[in-house]
Amino acid sequence: FRGVLPAGIAPVSEAFEGHDLVLVLGAPVFRYHEHLPGRYLPEGTRLIQVTDDASAAARAPMGEALVADPGAVVDVLLEALDAADRPADPYRPVPEPLTAEGPALHPEQVFGALREEMPEDTAYVVESTSTNAAWWRQMDLRRQGSYYFPAAGGLGFGLPGAVGVAMTQPDRPVVGVIGDGSANYGITALWTAAQHRVPLTVVLLRNGTYGALRWFGGLLGVPDAPGLDIPGLDFTRIAEGYGVRAQHVGSVTELRAALAETPEHPRLIQVDTALTTPS
Known part of the structure; x- marks a missing residue:
């Protein structure tokens, strides 16, 4: 699990840099509550949302939406992609912790x-x-x-x-x-x-x-x-x-x-x- 997306338009777009496809399963697109304007997606990136909440699909400011059971869609994707037969990618190495000046810990x-x-x-x-x-x-x-x-x-x-x-x-x-x-x-x-x-x-x-x-x-x-x-x-x-x-x-x-x-x-x-x- 790599974490939670930021809450501003620009930093969310930056998080998707280098990705061709963003697949959103059972989640809103997205929880923006910081006024950090910018592009919704990087140039050339496609977004597909799968949700069983039609109102969440209607609120999405960009991308395509499929109103369906996310679990059923995942099952179909796993079968189509033969994901179980693919070796897992190596885990991201953890960097050395930053330190702080003074007695307090970073x-x-x-x-x-x-x-x-x-x-x-x-x-x-x-x-x-x-x-x-x-x-x-x-x-x-x-x-x-x-x-x-x-x-x-x-x-x-x-x-x-x-x-x-x-x-x-x-x-x-x-x-x-x-x-x-x-x-x-x-x-x-x-x-x-x-x-x-x-x-x-x-x-x-x-x-x-x-x-x-x-x-x-x-x-x-x-x-x-x-x-x-x-x-x-x-x-x-x-x-x-x-x-x-x-x-x-x-x-x-x-x-x-x-x-x-x-x-x-x-x-x-x-x-x-x-x-x-x-x-």
Whole structure:
């Protein structure tokens, strides 16, 4: 799984550079919510959407649409292309994590540690929009059901979502990757995790600001929007108040050591991270 497309017209088009065909199966074309105008598709690229939602087909600003069951179409394609007999392409190599100046870790260092220390069948529930680009540079997700994220962009999904995924998949490791801004909108989920003794790991990325909103402010020409900084929050103390074991780690070595432990109850690991942008 290579990740999620960006949310602006121009960057989506850039992501398709070098491709002759874009096949969209059971998804809208596309979720644009950043004003970054440009070409919808690169020159010479064709797009075909397969959806069972006629209204989604009508909303698509470009390409061709086939209103049909996407699953049935996939079955026909697999048979026609003899895909099962073709060797899989080699996986993309993961680059070395970027580092940050100062004591804070770059988010890529955090995600690199997760990739290397957590079991391959770990399921991740992610609500840390400002680290999106760093996440996809470092993560290597090859199993179904490994990634959950708030497609609609509403704040507060991450923590309760992570608790829910962990409760429904007790035989699979579950990690919630949550930004400090997002955590404030669903923090009481920690109480639920403690009461039900859910073996969940929460990695809390603390950069002291609403990073995604700060980035949006720049896109909208409002770089000095007030109320975006949230300094002084200690989520280890907050978690302990809800009955969740918590620790602060200050280095990659400490983070790796913490992740190597197998939790029997919920735990929160707080990491100070440098501010990054979603793309």
